[in-house]
Amino acid sequence: MALLEVDGVGLEFGGIRALDDLEFTVEAGEICALIGPNGAGKTTLFNCVSRVYTPQRGSIRFDGRELLTLPPHRVARAGVGRTFQNLALFPALTVLQNVMVGAYSRGRGGAWSDALRLPGVARRERRLAREGSELLERLSLDHLGDQPASDLPYGTLKRIEIARALASQPRLLLLDEPAAGLTHSEVEELGGTIRQIRDDFELTVLLVEHHMPLVMSISDRVVVLDLGRKLAEGTADAVSQDPQVIAAYLGAEL
Amino acid sequence: MRGRALGIGTRAGAALLTVGVLAWLPQYYGATDTALFAKAIYIAIAALGLNLLTGYNGQVSIGHGAFFGFGAYATAILMNDHGWDFLATLPVVAVASFVVGAAVGFPALRVKGLYLALITLGLAALFPDLVTKYVHGTGGTTLVQPPLPTSPGWAQGFAPNDDQWRYYLALTIGIVMFILAWNLVRGRFGRALLAVRDHDAAASTIGIDLARIKVGSFAISALYAGIAGSVGVMVTGLANAGRVETFQLSINFLVAVVIGGTATVLGPVVGAWTFVFLERATQDLFPDQALLSPAIFGVALILLLFALPDGIVGGARRTGRFARRKLQARRAPRAPDFPSPIREDRQ
Ligand SMILES: Nc1ncnc2c1ncn2[C@@H]1O[C@H](COP(=O)(O)OP(=O)(O)OP(=O)(O)O)[C@@H](O)[C@H]1O
Ligand SMILES: [Mg+2]
Numbered sequence: 001m002a003l004l005e006v007d008g009v010g011l012e013f014g015g016i017r018a019l020d021d022l023e024f025t026v027e028a029g030e031i032c033a034l035i036g037p038n039g040a041g042k043t044t045l046f047n048c049v050s051r052v053y054t055p056q057r058g059s060i061r062f063d064g065r066e067l068l069t070l071p072p073h074r075v076a077r078a079g080v081g082r083t084f085q086n087l088a089l090f091p092a093l094t095v096l097q098n099v100m101v102g103a104y105s106r107g108r109g110g111a112w113s114d115a116l117r118l119p120g121v122a123r124r125e126r127r128l129a130r131e132g133s134e135l136l137e138r139l140s141l142d143h144l145g146d147q148p149a150s151d152l153p154y155g156t157l158k159r160i161e162i163a164r165a166l167a168s169q170p171r172l173l174l175l176d177e178p179a180a181g182l183t184h185s186e187v188e189e190l191g192g193t194i195r196q197i198r199d200d201f202e203l204t205v206l207l208v209e210h211h212m213p214l215v216m217s218i219s220d221r222v223v224v225l226d227l228g229r230k231l232a233e234g235t236a237d238a239v240s241q242d243p244q245v246i247a248a249y250l251g252a253e254l
Numbered sequence: 255m256r257g258r259a260l261g262i263g264t265r266a267g268a269a270l271l272t273v274g275v276l277a278w279l280p281q282y283y284g285a286t287d288t289a290l291f292a293k294a295i296y297i298a299i300a301a302l303g304l305n306l307l308t309g310y311n312g313q314v315s316i317g318h319g320a321f322f323g324f325g326a327y328a329t330a331i332l333m334n335d336h337g338w339d340f341l342a343t344l345p346v347v348a349v350a351s352f353v354v355g356a357a358v359g360f361p362a363l364r365v366k367g368l369y370l371a372l373i374t375l376g377l378a379a380l381f382p383d384l385v386t387k388y389v390h391g392t393g394g395t396t397l398v399q400p401p402l403p404t405s406p407g408w409a410q411g412f413a414p415n416d417d418q419w420r421y422y423l424a425l426t427i428g429i430v431m432f433i434l435a436w437n438l439v440r441g442r443f444g445r446a447l448l449a450v451r452d453h454d455a456a457a458s459t460i461g462i463d464l465a466r467i468k469v470g471s472f473a474i475s476a477l478y479a480g481i482a483g484s485v486g487v488m489v490t491g492l493a494n495a496g497r498v499e500t501f502q503l504s505i506n507f508l509v510a511v512v513i514g515g516t517a518t519v520l521g522p523v524v525g526a527w528t529f530v531f532l533e534r535a536t537q538d539l540f541p542d543q544a545l546l547s548p549a550i551f552g553v554a555l556i557l558l559l560f561a562l563p564d565g566i567v568g569g570a571r572r573t574g575r576f577a578r579r580k581l582q583a584r585r586a587p588r589a590p591d592f593p594s595p596i597r598e599d600r601q
Contacts, residue, residue, distance in 0.1 A: 050459045076461035088456035092448045092517065101445040105461025111470055114441035115434040121441060168460060 001064060003028040003204050004172055009048060009058030011041075011228075018044040019055060020228035026172070031198055031205040033215045033236070036225035037249060042208040043085050045225075046174050050082050051075050062172065076105035081170030083161040085177050085208075091150035095141060095160055098149045099132035102167030135163045138200075139193065155186045159193075166197065172204045173197075179211040187211060191218045216240075224248070276425055280418040289489060292421045294530040295428040296485040300503075301510035301522030302435045303478020308508070309516030310439060311471040312451030313362065317374030319503035320381035321476040323495040325351055325483025327389060330493035333400035340403045340488055344427070347480045355476020359469035378504045385495040398493040424485050431478060436519045438474075447471055448517070479507070513558055515565025524566050528558075 002025035011019040018041045026032045034042050047053040049060055051072035060067045062078055070078060081102075090098055107128070113121055136142045139159045144152065149160055158178055165173060175194070179187045191214050198205050209215050215222060216236045224232040224239050226248040232239045239245050280288040300322055307313050325347045332338040332346065358377060362370055382396075391398040405419035413419040438444055449457040450467050458464055487493050506529065514525020536551040562569035 052455055052458070071463070072458045073461050073463040076459060082459055084456060088453045090449045090452040090456070092452050093445060097445055101442075101449050101462075102460050104442065104446060104449075107442055109442060111438060111443040111474060114443045115438040117437045125441060164460065 002026060003063055005061040007059045009055045011044060011053060011055040017228050022228060022230060024223045024230050026204060026206050028204050030220040031207060031218055033207045033209060033219035033222045034225060035215060035222060040225040041228040042225055043176055046082060046176055076168045079171035081165035081168050082174035083165050083176055087157050089149045089157060089160060093149055095147050095149050096132050096145035098160055099135055099163045099167045100128045102164035103128055105168050135166055139163045154181045174206050176208045179209055179214050187214055194218055280421045285417045288417050288421050290530060290534060292424045292489040294527045295424045296482045297506060297510055297530060298523045298526035299428055299431050300479045300482035300507045301526050302431055303475040304507045305511045305522045307471045307475035309511055310447040314371045315374040316371050316504050316508060317377035318479045318507050319500040320377045321351055321479035322483040322503050323381055323500055324354060325480030326487045326493040329484035330398035330400045330487045334398055344484055347484045348477050351480025352473045352477040356469050356473035359472025363465055363468055378500045381500050382495045382497045399491055402491050420489055424489055427485055439519055513565055515567035518567045521565050521567040
């Protein structure tokens, strides 16, 4: 059974069909790229999986479990983490605190235990800070832990978002255009990082990306989306030869 | 919530010194001034709570005077009509205000920003009517004047006068509420408050239940305002909820938060003391021109915010960070640059 099963998902905004009977699966352990022209519905699909939007039709199953019946804040605990196309960090928190709050779904305890500093709270805080620092180190961000998560270079902020998503220890990581705005060398490094975290954390990665060299170099499989439908799927080489895909991208880079 | 500006030792020293000065105040000053200090304390308690809601969680309320009034009446009526001890009323007020705050917070989930502000304003407008309907105070009015706590025998050494004793009660409660807020924002819940304020969709994807945090912060801020109301009754000897008073208090709390510095624990406390003293100072400026002092007070507040847009504590922090960076720059002449320039494409 596939880890993620997107089954007949349809979503309309007013008259616009953002997703149209979309169907595809992601196997456990793979890096699957989701590509398609601007407005194809890639981000919309991410928003459906992470329950920001509720599609009008279809089902999205994660490890056999229906996600669309879960409240949004339960998706992280179910094992799905994500990053955003436009940065979505918490600028009032430091870099380390952003990663610590990323582990929210794994923790427990409410306002009372925090306010009274019940036994265990200080220990939990130390553990979260240690785990957070380790993650920052993994992503070469450890020197930035105490800085506010704003006013840093764009590529750095994107990496902080990945660290925050990893803090929840997801099984499926959704990355929405992690290479956008990065320099050439940063993109190469990012490719290595994605592979590395996939192996180390036994992750499955669903990657939305326009940067074709990155897609070609790291994805095991590519799903092509156009106008909310699946246009093609296969290896990176195969889909890039597909005449339908070339037509959809006509004028765009590929 | 940024990196630690001062070491633990410096902080503990400053805290001890502050508490020492606060404890010394009623020994030196007379009853009038002591009452003023006590007022600063109860305004600070309410502002501490409002800051959790507005500063940390981004929900603006201009109706917390209603929760203050609720706490004030609960304490006054329990003491006056049922003979309760002042301190015994506090847990009841805390729980009841928390519940009422949650009840208001639930419908508030559906609205944001200006609409939320308007709804809370409605709360402040509605509360005096409820009081008129349900409270039967002295001589058919809505005033309730409970007997006030008096200085017990064992406290005669440091608080021979009752007003001193009440000030120390208020101070103790204020310190407890401050420590609770300090702890609260430094943990899981505090991070969630800021995360929801900064980016609610991202907060939700990392597992934060938005409704729970928003209703929770409403309830906690109402608890603070309720306790502030109880302390207010203990200090002034009077529970009252005129339309003007309820509205004015609501604004006062908000002003204390803003001039002190939003989303810092110390801010509302500094703001409350500044507020109370500015108000007092402008009152004495032109004793025979009653209308002039509120205007001057208003101008003073505007000037203060103009000079320190992020409040007194915010401004102090900014200055501290700036000074430290200068110092570091002098020690290490060339700070390392970040290797990656920003390229903006397809954003
Ligand atoms: N909240 C919304 N309201 C209305 N229309 C929306 C909304 N979100 C997305 N859409 C529309 O749905 C379609 C798919 O958008 P989506 O953002 O998913 O595209 P995308 O594949 O991520 O494109 P890009 O590569 O540019 O990020 C677009 O036509 C977009 O305008
Ligand atoms: Mg997109």
